[in-house]
Amino acid sequence: MTKCPICNGKIEYKSEMTTYTYKKHSIEIAQSGEYCMECKEAFLSQKDLKSTKLQIANFKREVDHFLTTDELKRIRKKLQITQQDASQIFGGGIRAFHKYETAEVTQSKPLDILFRLIDSNKISFDDIKRVAI
Ligand SMILES: [Zn+2]
Structure with missing residues (x-):
């Protein structure tokens, strides 16, 4: 133009x-x-x-008080899991974490809360894995 x-x-x-x-x-x-x-x-x-x-x-x-794409990625990396692993454990479909971390989709509130609790060491990742799988 x-x-x-x-x-x-x-x-x-x-x-x-x-x-x-x-x-x-x-x-x-x-x-x-x-x-x-x-x-x-x-x-x-x-x-x-x-x-x-x-x-x-x-x-x-x-x-809206949700974790940003970078925060979400930082916490996932802290757990030393891939996007695929995270999607498998926390649900939402195989590409879920790819979508959350590229802002294609916003994570659910329960997942957001869970990640905040993990990040502040209020819940251990071992506890989650024990009940998730
Ligand atoms: Zn003009």
Whole structure:
């Protein structure tokens, strides 16, 4: 796109700081896309949206009090298990942890609570394995 379909103004591909609001909480994110230099309209492609998807998903998780993708991964690694192992023990389908850790899907609240308890050593992973398998 070279001309704005709305005002015929000049279009530039760049990154702009954008305010993203969720449940009355806001963050500033750098959103790349095509922007009109005249009317300031933004034209975002699937690729542009994908570039901020993880950041937005983690922001929502923080607002909703869920572990972020990095926190979830850190705790899983602490247990020294693969994504497949974790999915087998905690359920949710073979690709469950891949989905949670890439923010494709948010983990369930019970799983989130369980991981927090494991992380703070309130529950041992051995206890879980004993009842899970
Ligand atoms: Zn325009």
